[in-house]
Structures are given as structure tokens and as C-alpha cells.
Amino acid sequence: MEKRFYSDLRLGILGGGQLGRMLIQAAIDLNVSISILDPAADAPCRPYAHHFTQGNLKDYDTVMAFGETCDVITIEIEHVNTEALEALQAMGKHVYPDPKTVRMIQDKRLQKQFYRDHDLPIADFVLTDSKKDLDPYRHWLPAVHKLGKEGYDGRGVQMLRSEADLEKGFDAPSLLEKLVAFEKEIAFLVSRNPLGEMAVFPPVEMVFHPEHNLVEYLFAPAVLAEQVVKAGETIVKQLAEQLDYVGILAVEMFLLKDNSLLINEIAPRPHNSGHHTIRACRTSQYEQHLRAILGLPLGDVTQHTPAAMVNLLGEAGFSGPVEYEGLNEVLAMPGVYPHFYGKTETRPFRKMGHVTILGNDPESLKQTVTAVKNTLRVISRS
Amino acid sequence: MEKRFYSDLRLGILGGGQLGRMLIQAAIDLNVSISILDPAADAPCRPYAHHFTQGNLKDYDTVMAFGETCDVITIEIEHVNTEALEALQAMGKHVYPDPKTVRMIQDKRLQKQFYRDHDLPIADFVLTDSKKDLDPYRHWLPAVHKLGKEGYDGRGVQMLRSEADLEKGFDAPSLLEKLVAFEKEIAFLVSRNPLGEMAVFPPVEMVFHPEHNLVEYLFAPAVLAEQVVKAGETIVKQLAEQLDYVGILAVEMFLLKDNSLLINEIAPRPHNSGHHTIRACRTSQYEQHLRAILGLPLGDVTQHTPAAMVNLLGEAGFSGPVEYEGLNEVLAMPGVYPHFYGKTETRPFRKMGHVTILGNDPESLKQTVTAVKNTLRVISRS
Secondary structure: OOOOOOOOOEEEEEOOOHHHHHHHHHHHHHOOEEEEEEOOOOOOOHHHOOEEEEOOOOOHHHHHHHHOOOOEEEEOOOOOOHHHHHHHHHOOOEEOOOHHHHHHHHOHHHHHHHHHHOOOOOOOEEEEOOHHHHHHHHHHOOEEEEEOOOOEOOEOEEEEOOHHHHHHOOOOOEEEEEOOOEEEEEEEEEEEOOOOOEEEOOOEEEEEOOOOOOEEEEEEOOOOOHHHHHHHHHHHHHHHHHOOOOEEEEEEEEEEOOOOEEEEEEEOOOOHHHOOHHHHEOOOHHHHHHHHHOOOOOOOOOEOOOEEEEEEEOOOOOOEEOEEEOHHHHHOOOOEEEEEOOOOEEOOOOEEEEEEEEOOOHHHHHHHHHHHHHHOEEEOOO | OOOOOOOOOEEEEEOOOHHHHHHHHHHHHHOOEEEEEEOOOOOOOHHHOOEEEEOOOOOHHHHHHHHOOOOEEEEOOOOOOHHHHHHHHHOOOEEOOOHHHHHHHHOHHHHHHHHHHOOOOOOOEEEEOOHHHHHHHHHHOOEEEEEOOOOEOOEOEEEEOOHHHHHHOOOOOEEEEEOOOEEEEEEEEEEEOOOOOEEEOOOEEEEEOOOOOOEEEEEEOOOOOHHHHHHHHHHHHHHHHHOOOOEEEEEEEEEEOOOOEEEEEEEOOOOHHHOOHHHHEOOOHHHHHHHHHOOOOOOOOOEOOOEEEEEEEOOOOOOEEOEEEOHHHHHOOOOEEEEEOOOOEEOOOOEEEEEEEEOOOHHHHHHHHHHHHHHOEEEOOO
16 A cells, blocks of 8 residues: 555655754644654754664665665755665655756766756856866956865865966866856745646845855845746756756856846755745745655745845854853844754854744845844853 | 753643644744653654653643653643642742633633623623522523533533423533624634733634534634724733733634624633644744743734635544545645644544645635535545
8 A cells, every 4th residue: 555644654854954854844744754864963853853863874874774764765965875865766765856866966067067968057167177177267267166076065165366376276076167247146946746847936035245255144035027037937947857856956046237047056955045935935945845755736835925034153253052142132023033953052153043034025124134133143151 | 040942941731732733843943842741642742742751631740740840831731730730830830821720711610700700701601500500590591501610622511492401401510601692703812921911813713614503614814893803802912911821822702793792712722723823924823822931022923814724624434544535636726735633543523633725815715615625535444
């Protein structure tokens, strides 16, 4: 007899961080039994998982042993052993997204090549295998050198501003990408189920700090011309189809002065740029991912309330048991909703949670974002 | 050092059913550690509780032993041992709502007397201790005879239509209530925190089946004249203050032809009439209850989307491992969101889950309710 998600089907998630934790919150509504594999004994998912296995996500045998106990397998982090996922798929397990896609996304070179092969819009690039391969492209500077594999959260990315910087390039398989003068950085979340049904959430806009060149907050829906939204939807749907994708896919894009779009990066899982969907959209990105990978009809992606999202990062200079300064004050602000990830120890810039802000328009959201950022601090007193 | 909810504070809930389960979903955002006491080994909360104790909610020693391990204690069902709660309160535990209020609500006679003493609007009633006390009130018929204690979900309530029915009255402490010809049955959810701050959700309307005299579905916001909403808000705020209430309080009311309101019943906990708040309001009744009992500022109760709620009851004639017929079809309807309670066995009329329907107006909601009710069935094939 076929297993049903609301009774005996077991969903395995590789990774037990905050994205997995929010997936579990959505899974409770559908009564999906969740198994988690994560290397950390105190992973944010652990208190809420039906089954928790501590283990290395990159180890073939560990992933195989875990996956064999599950019916459907997905990921909340892309740095996992894809050979094991392929073997599990060959055994008849439902593995979403497809391990081939995860492997391709793990390697920025394969990723870029895929876009080029499929005529998807990207910044111009060349592959390099060593620093000396950069020589013929001195006229591209300033440009970005990106390590093919293992780059993550800023690591493995080197800005080459002038010829003096060429020495900082990577002596390993990498790609050199032309720097793009963009107007805005935006993100689209597209979901696709095994029947090929697709739905695209309203786009999200990243707002950068004027001095630090860091994302300060995100808001949605992004303020964009109607034809830009349509063009973005077309690109992400095309991409999802070309990948034969199942699940939720986050696509970060650059909007250029001429209103054209370039794909920057993609993530084959729920994404930071979709946290606000929990509170601001009829269906959250987490529920949508579950619907897609369980082969269910997709949910309505209507955004009912304009929203902003601020990551709650550990302040520089503090490490140890976490404390939140100003929490009561921000909870008293109308439409402000903190989401904590259950991490007991803070470290500089560690993602400890996020705050969703519901408002009426981009301007009032911006004001509340500023108030939240000026009030709430993630510190440690020990 | 004071315990903080996001780190080491432990919240104990008496009862581990669906209301506790949805409280846990909200508690994950605030990173509140939850302990559950419930008599059932397979209680809906169990997979998601940090600590689960199987035990009798009415047993003094069991509730004491459980409560001693907690910092804040609340209930998701009112049939609990209030002496133990009072002893825990005397030990310095935060017990919300107050055990005195819970005891008063457990006894419909004390409840009615409280309303009368505080000039709150109710249907006329008299207390009875035996059937023969009904004699002088023959001229009140048709009327309702209600057992003071232990009534629940229709048990302990007897309609007395004619003198021949007097024999069916209760030979125990009860109350006889005049039957009220009401236009609508509505509910208000009010929350109050220890500082006395209050917030009232937009009211909910119960729609009865034209033939069966059972609630068919609920929708919110109720279609009411502005002054009726204001009057209802005033009554529930007055009630919450008079009870020195902390937490969320559900107040069911009758709307009469002359637009006046009478209090029917109250529940000192999250309530069936507030399930829709999870999807339709900025703050859910569950998060609001947590904010109140944790001494935090209350959340914004704005309802962003009109919603209906249908209880998912086990069909008559089916008992055993649950199956949901028509589930894929209802998931394909825009704005339809099932919430399952994790109960593996269905029984006739058992609450197995609910479906929230998000729409644009009462008429389109009604159409989708009808479609959902005609499509989704809770059965068993074994």
C-alpha cells in the first residue's frame, strides 16, 4: 500500500539548521513525520524532529544509512554527498531536488556553464584553472574571481579591482566574472511539483547598507516595473523546467539600468530571501517546498501584506550564551515578529534568527526596519 | 538571574491535544521550551514537546510533580486539577490563567453567577439542585437545563421543550436557562497580559447547518454593524478585567434581534473559533496567548484576509486508521489549507483537524466551504 504523508510517510532532511526548523513548523500542519541528519548535536531542528541522526552530510555511508530509513529525501543545505543521494534515488527513494541539480549547483563553474548552454541571462565569464589564466583578462578588471567549489557565505569569492589584485586570485578551478553595474539585487522563489505545475512568489528586493556593502534588509514585493516582474517569472520558470526541478528554488538576480535581468546565484532549497513568506503570503516557502516534494498541488502564493525581513546576527565582539537586548521594545512595535532559531551560543555575525516586519508600504517598512535595527542587539554577557 | 523565554524558561501545558500542538508551533518562533502533561501516550503534542509526561490532568500529585519542573504553567483544556495549580501559584510559579478563574469556569453555575454579579449580559437563569426544582419554572419552557460541572461538547446539556421533558432534567446541581431567540452566534477572542494590556481579534461568526443544528463552519470577520462590534469588544474587555485575566479568552455570544449581545460560554484558552487566526491575522491566537502569559507586549490583531474554518470530523460509521478522501482535490483549491492534528485513529465526529479557507468575501468563502465539505471525507478503510 502506498504511504501517505499524513500517516506513515517519513521525510528525511539533510541538514538540521534554521531552514529545516521552519520546514518542520510547516510540516506539522500536514502531519509529516520528519527525520533530520545534521553534524551538530544541538542542531536547531533537534527538539522538533521525529528522528534525529548526528552525522556528516558529506559522508557517503552516513547519508546512505540515513536515507534508507526515509521515503522522501530533501536538503536544507547544498553541501551534501550527492553520490549517496543518487544511489538512494536508484533504490526508488524520492529525492528532491534531483541530486544531479544539487551537484551542478555545488560547482559554480558547472552552474554558469548550464546557464550559458541554455541561453539564460548571466554576466560574462571565463573558466580559470590557475592564477595565470587570469592574465589574458586584465582588461575585464574590476572583476570577481569565484572558486568553483566550496565557496559559501562570502568565502571563495575574491574581488579583483586592479592588476595588483591578480595575485589574490585562486590557484584552483574557478571562474572570472565581469562586474555588473546593477540598479537592484532582487530574488524570485519558484516552486515546481513532479507534475510540472509551477508557482512564483512576488519578487523580493535586497537593500544594501550605503557604506558596508552588506544586505541590510529585504522587502517584498519588490518595487519593479510590471514587465520586469513578468520577465523574471519567465526566466525562473524556464530555469525550473530546464532543470526538471522539484521543490522550491531561489534565484537571485541583478536588475540592470536597461531593466534587463541577469541571474546571479541560485539555491536549491528554501532561502533567506523567503523568510517573510511565513507571515506575509498565503502559503509560505516552507509549505510550498513540502507540497512540491510530496507531489501535492502547490499553494496560493498571494502576498497579503507588504513585508520586510532583517537577519538577526550576533554582534561583533560577543561570543557565548545569547542575550537579546531591546527585545521587549521591538515586540511592542506593531507588526514586528522575531523568529529565533534556537541557537544558545552567539558568535560574531552568526545567524541567530530573523525579524519579519509587516507594514503597509515600503516607506513605513523602512522606518520600522530602522527602529528594529537601532533597538535589538544580539549579545552575550558572559 | 531571571530566566528568559528564549533560553532557559520552561513552559508547561496541561493537555497535549491539538490546541497544545498549535501552541507549540507558535512557541518555536519564540524558542520557548515546552513541557506537556497529557493522559494519552499518543497525544498530538508529543512529537514536538521538549518534555512529555503521561498522566492524569485531574490528579493533584501528578499536576504538582509536573508543574514543579516548569516556570510558567498554562492549560489547553479546562478540566484540570485547580488545587494543584493554586499550590503551584503559591510556590511562586506563574500560572495563567489564574486557577480561581479556571475553577469558576469549570462550574457553569459559578460562571453564570459571576456574570450576574458583575452586570454582564446573559440569558435569564435559575439554579436547581434536583429535578423537582424545575417545577416552578414550567412557564419558562422551552428552556435549557445544564449540569454545573463536567459538561463537555454537548454532554450535560438537556433541552426541555415541553413539560413531558421535565423528567429528563438533571438530579444534580444544575442551572435552568431561558431559551434565547438569537439572530447569530458569534465569538470574540480577547487577550490580556500581566500589565493589563488588552487586544481583541475581529469577531467570528458561526454558521449553523439549516437542518442539523450543528455549527457547519465559522468565518471572520463576522458581518456585524459597527456598534455591535464595539459593544462586544467592550463586554469582553470588561470581563477580562473583572477576571484579572492573563492569556487568551474566548467568549461566545448571542446576537439578538435588537442588536444586543448576551454572553453564552467562555473558554480560558485558545479556542476552536480562533484557528483561522493562524493564517488570516498578523498574530495568531496561539502566539497571542504565549505573548500574554510570558509577560510580553501583545501582537497586532489585524485580520489581513477574510477566512472561514471547517472542522475536520471523523465521519459517522468509520473507526480505525485514518484516511482522507479527496485531499488532493481540496489542496488544489486556491486558499485552502488543511491542518492535521496527528491523530492516527478516526472515530465518528472526532476532531481530526481543521481546514482554513482564505478568500475575498463571505460569499466566495461560503462557496469554497461547500466545495471542501463536498469533497473531503475523514474515513477508515480497515
